[in-house]
Amino acid sequence: VVLTDGLWRRWFASDPNTVGQDVVLNGLTYTVIGVTPAGFRGTTLMDVPELFVPMTMQAELMPGSGFLLDRRGWGGIEIVGRLTEGTPLSTAANEVASLGQQLAAEYPQTNERRAYTATAFREAAMPGEARGPIVQMSMLLLGVVTALWMVVCLNVANLFLARSMRRRQELAVRIAMGAGRGRVLRQLVLEFMTIAGVSAVAGMALARLIAGAVATLPLPVVFDIGIDGPTILFVGALALASGLLCALVPALTLSVTDPRSAAVPGGAFGARRHRWPSRILVVGQVTVSVALLFATALFARTFTNLTSADAGFDSSAVLTARFNPRLQGFDGAQVADFYDRLTASAASIPGVTQVMLADGLPGSGFGSDSWFFENATDPEQSSSLSFSAVSTNYFDGMGIPVVEGRGFTEQDAPGHPPAIVVNEAAARLIEARTGAAAVGQGIGMNGPGGPFLPVVGVVGDSRAGRTSQAQPFVYGPHRQVLELGFGGDRMVVMLRTTVAPGSLTGDLRRTAAAVDPNVSAADVMTMEQFLADLLAADRLTVTVLGASSLIALLLVAIGLYGLLSYVVTQRTREFGIRLALGARTRSLKSIVLREAMGLSGVGIVLGVAGALAVSRLTAQFLVEVSPTDPASMVASLLAVAGVTLAAAYVPAARAMRADPVEAMRNE
Numbered sequence: 173v174v175l176t177d178g179l180w181r182r183w184f185a186s187d188p189n190t191v192g193q194d195v196v197l198n199g200l201t202y203t204v205i206g207v208t209p210a211g212f213r214g215t216t217l218m219d220v221p222e223l224f225v226p227m228t229m230q231a232e233l234m235p236g237s238g239f240l241l242d243r244r245g246w247g248g249i250e251i252v253g254r255l256t257e258g259t260p261l262s263t264a265a266n267e268v269a270s271l272g273q274q275l276a277a278e279y280p281q282t283n284e285r286r287a288y289t290a291t292a293f294r295e296a297a298m299p300g301e302a303r304g305p306i307v308q309m310s311m312l313l314l315g316v317v318t319a320l321w322m323v324v325c326l327n328v329a330n331l332f333l334a335r336s337m338r339r340r341q342e343l344a345v346r347i348a349m350g351a352g353r354g355r356v357l358r359q360l361v362l363e364f365m366t367i368a369g370v371s372a373v374a375g376m377a378l379a380r381l382i383a384g385a386v387a388t389l390p391l392p393v394v395f396d397i398g399i400d401g402p403t404i405l406f407v408g409a410l411a412l413a414s415g416l417l418c419a420l421v422p423a424l425t426l427s428v429t430d431p432r433s434a435a436v437p438g439g440a441f442g443a444r445r446h447r448w449p450s451r452i453l454v455v456g457q458v459t460v461s462v463a464l465l466f467a468t469a470l471f472a473r474t475f476t477n478l479t480s481a482d483a484g485f486d487s488s489a490v491l492t493a494r495f496n497p498r499l500q501g502f503d504g505a506q507v508a509d510f511y512d513r514l515t516a517s518a519a520s521i522p523g524v525t526q527v528m529l530a531d532g533l534p535g536s537g538f539g540s541d542s543w544f545f546e547n548a549t550d551p552e553q554s555s556s557l558s559f560s561a562v563s564t565n566y567f568d569g570m571g572i573p574v575v576e577g578r579g580f581t582e583q584d585a586p587g588h589p590p591a592i593v594v595n596e597a598a599a600r601l602i603e604a605r606t607g608a609a610a611v612g613q614g615i616g617m618n619g620p621g622g623p624f625l626p627v628v629g630v631v632g633d634s635r636a637g638r639t640s641q642a643q644p645f646v647y648g649p650h651r652q653v654l655e656l657g658f659g660g661d662r663m664v665v666m667l668r669t670t671v672a673p674g675s676l677t678g679d680l681r682r683t684a685a686a687v688d689p690n691v692s693a694a695d696v697m698t699m700e701q702f703l704a705d706l707l708a709a710d711r712l713t714v715t716v717l718g719a720s721s722l723i724a725l726l727l728v729a730i731g732l733y734g735l736l737s738y739v740v741t742q743r744t745r746e747f748g749i750r751l752a753l754g755a756r757t758r759s760l761k762s763i764v765l766r767e768a769m770g771l772s773g774v775g776i777v778l779g780v781a782g783a784l785a786v787s788r789l790t791a792q793f794l795v796e797v798s799p800t801d802p803a804s805m806v807a808s809l810l811a812v813a814g815v816t817l818a819a820a821y822v823p824a825a826r827a828m829r830a831d832p833v834e835a836m837r838n839e
Contacts, residue, residue: 173195175204176224177207177209180207198235215293237498264290272287309709328414328418332360364416364419371411454728457731466786471714471717473803477795478795483636484632491669491677493684493696495511495684504654511529523676528565528566528570529650530666531663532664534634535639543557543615545606549605552620559617564580567579567593570634572634574631575631576599577630578628585651586652590625590652591626591648592627592647593630594645597641614627636702680693725811725812730819733820735771739823765817784800
């Protein structure tokens with residue numbers, strides 16, 4: 173056996189003398205002959221292996237499966253080939269396709285319906301059914317971070333613009349003394365770039381902490397989120413772009429400044445024309461913030477729908493663990509005996525009220541099989557249904573109601589007539605295909621000619637994870653399924669408890685070891701933990717969106733506050749004159765508030781248009797939420813309006829306290 177670096181560090185504490193030691197796999201002793209380099213994950217990014225054995229040992233390692241390499245119809249092997257230098261992938265693909273045609277001609281029974289292709293490794297490392305959603309979700313998160321980056325740049329540019337406007341006289345004197353505009357602009361850009369560089373270093377340090385936290389999440393795929401050379405280059409380029417973007421507006425504003433006018437302390441009326449760049453930057457921040465808030469509201473509602481939806485079963489106070497005694501070479505009778513003894517022993521654990529068996533957790537996908545209906549209007553047409561072997565007390569123990577017919581009983585055992593139970597989704601499918609109620613119909617997997625198994629009952633639908641619609645399921649009694657060879661060897665044991673289920677983890681492991689020390693309990697977790705893990709990606713998305721939106725709102729508040737404070741300072745003389753002429757202090761407050769609401773109003777209009785455009789790209793990730801959900805839109809608009817008013821309050825209050833005499837004296 174060859175160990176991965178991670179397993180070597182965890183199991184053997186990085187002991188350099190590990191090579192040559194023995195480990196026991198499925199009851200057989202294997203010798204460690206090597207350790208892979210750090211970072212090596214084999215040829216897949218999903219279900220990443222932690223140790224490797226020669227393929228020729230498959231029969232010994234999986235005794236219940238036989239030697240799969242002798243089964244031409246198995247098809248469970250992927251071939252990895254390294255192309256010779258200069259050979260294009262298309263050439264390899266043509267040769268592989270040609271080999272597939274030869275195999276189809278030579279072995280029509282197993283290969284006639286198969287096609288072979290060559291795929292680039294970077295694409296094959298992640299299965300197609302997982303690549304699409306993961307890439308799309310990654311692009312969504314990249315878009316969110318890009319939007320937040322734009323808000324930050326706009327805010328920093330606004331702050332630098334206000335600072336540069338206060339330095340207009342200084343910079344005008346420099347230009348008048350012969351410094352030249354180009355030199356002044358280079359000085360400003362250098363200041364911005366220095367701040368951007370320091371921020372990039374601090375950002376990478378923070379990114380390492382975030383990456384470590386993300387790596388601990390139970391995501392279904394391995395991400396390489398380390399800080400490497402390409403990452404540093406990207407951050408450097410981003411810092412350069414940030415510095416230039418933040419310097420652009422202030423530099424352009426000062427480039428058109430007349431040194432003669434800039435060197436003279438101007439009044440508020442003359443400074444008004446210099447406020448338009450700040451207004452544009454604030455409008456841009458509000459626009460992006462509205463889009464971020466709207467996306468956050470949509471995904472938050474989706475996450476709420478997923479977590480609050482009726483799963484169709486009772487997930488509370490249930491502890492689960494996976495077992496596979498077939499890996500020890502057990503035959504059908506030994507497998508049945510193992511589960512009988514395990515359920516009896518687990519039932520005696522204090523705090524356990526029921527012990528159920530199923531070959532998968534409720535609502536999760538078990539893979540679909542092609543089923544045929546005995547009385548279908550088109551007998552040749554198959555239907556895709558998922559199959560699960562369960563114990564006779566499964567429906568009662570998991571709180572899944574029997575809505576028609578009956579559930580399983582102790583009579584549904586080997587030697588008795590076979591029985592099948594379907595869920596409501598499968599019952600609707602059977603009724604649509606046969607024109608009759610599901611109970612009493614016959615279904616089977618061996619083609620339109622049968623044999624068929626009778627449906628004796630219909631139970632409620634179960635769903636889990638991002639599945640908004642229950643999938644059609646067929647349930648078979650565990651003992652009968654095991655005898656017929658449909659499965660039943662790899663099972664999940666579920667313990668319903670009267671105490672915190674996590675507290676019984678050690679008891680369950682010890683009980684299983686006492687039943688058979690060679691059959692280990694895997695993936696021991698509570699049912700609620702399993703359901704939470706299914707939504708780990710959604711939880712991460714909502715967290716990133718929520719944090720980004722809060723930061724964007726904070727930046728909008730800072731930008732508006734800075735602009736309005738600058739406006740009040742510049743218009744001190746004007747406000748003093750207004751008060752001297754009899755204006756009420758409320759009118760001064762309304763001037764500042766109108767400025768704030770006017771800017772946010774323009775940004776909100778643009779943000780709504782952008783949010784609606786972006787929402788259509790995220791529609792495929794939403795569950796029971798419309799991409800144009802009015803509640804989410806109203807919530808985002810109210811949040812922006814509230815932040816606008818809060819940011820305008822202090823400058824407005826300062827304007828109300830303007831002293832006419834003091835204002836005139838300052839001028």
